[in-house]
Amino acid sequence: MRLFYLVYIAIVLVSCSAPKEDYVENNELLEFSVPSNFPEPVYPIDANPPTKFGFELGKKLFYDGKLSSNGFISCGFCHEQRTAFTHHGHQFSHGVDDKEGTRNTPPIQNAAFMPEFTWDGATSHLDLFPIIPITNEVEMGETMGNVLLKLNADEEYNGMFAAAFDDGEINAENFLKALSQFMVMMVSAESKYDKYSREEEGVEFTALEKKGLAIFAQKCASCHSSDLFTDHSFRNNGLPPNPKLNDIGRAEVSGAEQDKYKFKVPSLRNVALTAPYMHDGRFGTLMNVLNFYDSGVVNSETLDPILNNDELGVKLENDEKEALIAFLNTLTDENYINDARFAEY
């Protein structure tokens, strides 16, 4: 926590000393701080340091339907803050013209710490990620070129790009940088678990939560590792493929047979809020997810070997499942889902 205070002081100092007479110079740097229980960020902060106006521009873009072909589907349409930026209650993402995707909307949180994005790792740079939903015909169905035309024609955006970037241009580079600045600042690290992990004063786990944590460490943490709760790998966790979709996952990107049906190990932060679960949103509750790992895992050529020791899956007693769910609930970060900085209104 000490780091936060230092950062806070630094911000105050910076803002005090910043010259006030010039509008553009007032665009102060936002301090991006790494929670002490997190690894180092992957995102090159120095190449695109978040600023006050860059962040505000990114936020406006995030919630603007102009990014889609019909003018209504914004990023925030499928990424709702109250459910850790997922599309609550929707198995698949909904796009323009009532089209439906084939994958469940993943949460947006701690993106600066992630090396690859989307369920299949279709891009390895956060800056380039927004191109995927914007140009996907079942999501926002637009082209980058057309989005930029619309923004160029908008007076407010002209002012905001001018305030946020030195060259002030409304182009792909600045557009993507602004969105990244917004997403880079979206750090969720104030859950009960975080405070417990950082040994902050007055934060205690119940006996059940402690038991859940111990089981988690033993049976889940090999994939859901570190305080990000993912090792960023792609694995086949033994879900029987849905024949209607036959989503081959990572193999879509790599073209490799051995990647068939592998999907990114998701972070479990705020997992209690992000139902339904799995890449295709097939499970409605955490208990169903645990039941699946206990008894639903099916063997296949690409099943992760970690789930195929002696018997398939991760054997869990009922009391262990209960404890695990109690533990998973400690990953909910109320601060994050209520943080006004990220809110649409």
Add this chain to the structure above:
Amino acid sequence: MKKYIVPVLVLLSLVSVSCSSDDDGMSEEKLEGTGEVSLTFDNGFGGNDLVLNTANTANANGEVLTISRFNYIVSNFRLVTKDGEEFTFAKDNSYFIINQEAGEETVELPEIPAGEYTTVKFGIGVDQEKFQQGAEGQGDFLAQAEANNMMWSWQAGYKFLNFEGTFTSETVTEAENFKVHMGSHGSSLDNYKEVSIELPTNIKVSNEMDSNIHLKIDASKILISSTSNIKFSEQAVIMVDEVKSPQIAVNVTEMFTVDHVHNGSGHN
């Protein structure tokens, strides 16, 4: 008769100008300042001109390709002097799209240091280093790639080669679509390749001299090269194929040859 006098005079003066500028006796020291090197990518197929939407001569597999789109990215241009020194053109400005339908066939490299160059080197596609520079590294190239059908929307990467059309063969008598989109596969497979081509004649660059390298491109190599033989009759849509995409990436490096250069004239 009189009316031919003027053209003849013009011709004569042209000849004398070109003689003096191409003068072999011209000492190297006179190559001063900078000049422009341009490259013309003259697309062809199996020794003939490449005309879109027109059937080409059957290839060695008996497949007749009618090409409707032939676009590719060339990048990271370097020139080697006759002393073996390598000049690298500014990386940020070193990405170009050759687009047959749009008639984009020229790469212009301004402000090349004066000198005599023996070899040109360039990449096909976009290297991982550039991609990993994120928004800043892509700059306007992203929008340009999108406008030229060279973006893979679903994986936010570049198509290094976009080769589309229809084909027939002995077994496929009704024309079927073919589609070859080759690029890197996310972080799992890097298909960026580089070529190094020795020029038949050295190019000279100076304040007074721009030069042009005229390349002939043989698109038939995409399928049949010295290292692999790909048949559309077996698979006509090749996008992210762990076996065939890398083969195509290698094949593509064989499609470039320098036909001739123009010294001092700048263009063909």
